[in-house]
Amino acid sequence: MESFTRFPLAIGGMTWLALLISVTTSAGGSSARAGLFIVWATVIAEYTCRLVLAPHSSTYLRRRWLEPVAIVFPPLLITHVVGIDKAVVAIETALIRARTVLLHHSLVRVLLASGVVLVMGAWVVDLSERHIVTSNIHSFGTALWWAVVTVTTVGYGDHFPISGAGQVVAGFMMVMGIGLIGTLTATVASAFVKDHTDDVTTSLQSNHLLLIERFEEMAARLKDIEKRLGATDAEIADVDRAADEIAKSEDFEL
Numbered sequence: 480m481e482s483f484t485r486f487p488l489a490i491g492g493m494t495w496l497a498l499l500i501s502v503t504t505s506a507g508g509s510s511a512r513a514g515l516f517i518v519w520a521t522v523i524a525e526y527t528c529r530l531v532l533a534p535h536s537s538t539y540l541r542r543r544w545l546e547p548v549a550i551v552f553p554p555l556l557i558t559h560v561v562g563i564d565k566a567v568v569a570i571e572t573a574l575i576r577a578r579t580v581l582l583h584h585s586l587v588r589v590l591l592a593s594g595v596v597l598v599m600g601a602w603v604v605d606l607s608e609r610h611i612v613t614s615n616i617h618s619f620g621t622a623l624w625w626a627v628v629t630v631t632t633v634g635y636g637d638h639f640p641i642s643g644a645g646q647v648v649a650g651f652m653m654v655m656g657i658g659l660i661g662t663l664t665a666t667v668a669s670a671f672v673k674d675h676t677d678d679v680t681t682s683l684q685s686n687h688l689l690l691i692e693r694f695e696e697m698a699a700r701l702k703d704i705e706k707r708l709g710a711t712d713a714e715i716a717d718v719d720r721a722a723d724e725i726a727k728s729e730d731f732e733l
Contacts, residue, residue: 484525485559491518492549492556522553543567586666593630593659600648601626607644614641630656698722 498515526546533539540547545567549555558566581587605622608614616622616638625638629652640649701718 485562488522488525488556488559491522492553494518495522495553495556519553522550522556526550545570580667586662589659589662593655596655597626597630597652598623600652603648604640604645607642607648608640611642614645616640616645626652629653630659632656632660694722694725 495515495518498511498518501511502515530536530539543563545555545558545563549558581590601619601622604616604625605619608616608622609618616625621638625640628635628638629649632653640646698719
């Protein structure tokens with residue numbers, strides 16, 4: 480059933496979004512609202528049928544949690560093009576990756592500290608600028624917007640402090656913004672490099688273990704050949720020591 484409804488659902492999701500934009504911008508009338516309701520009802524009916532036909536409804540809901548979310552926000556139905564299962568795996572993988580990046584080098588602590596400093600800086604600027612007639616910052620909301628624009632190094636210039644205290648805070652926020660962007664970039668790059676390095680290290684260790692097994696196998700076969708040729712125990716012991724030294728030297732080089 481899903482193979483037949485994949486593309487129609489994706490088209491329906493995009494249609495729903497177009498109708499929603501039309502309704503919210505007053506470009507569409509009652510016909511657009513009716514179309515919005517029809518698309519939504521069709522999506523809900525289709526999902527209900529598949530949920531009823533599923534052998535284990537609870538397992539189906541748990542493994543394909545994106546479908547109920549897509550019903551609430553139908554544009555997500557576009558994920559049916561690649562497959563819900565693949566989309567769920569991709570989203571979960573992205574969340575794991577984001578969690579890894581945030582925990583790498585305590586980045587989450589840096590972000591929290593930066594958030595506190597941002598709010599405090601906006602508060603100080605608001606107090607400094609609120610009662611200055613020529614200033615264009617007269618509320619905490621405006622000050623917070625200015626702080627975000629400054630820290631992210633966007634710098635629209637639509638709002639700016641003119642008091643001495645406000646300008647001191649502005650200078651500090653500019654420097655903090657440069658450092659924060661650099662920290663974010665370096666941490667994300669470091670996390671990706673670490674994953675690549677771990678993969679390479681695992682591969683090298685696996686190859687090394689395989690090489691040791693091959694040496695041990697060769698030593699056993701050589702020992703058997705020497706016994707067949709009448710070698711003494713001392714000669715066999717010399718061969719064993721040579722094989723051990725080769726394995727140790729390979730381990731040291733790795």
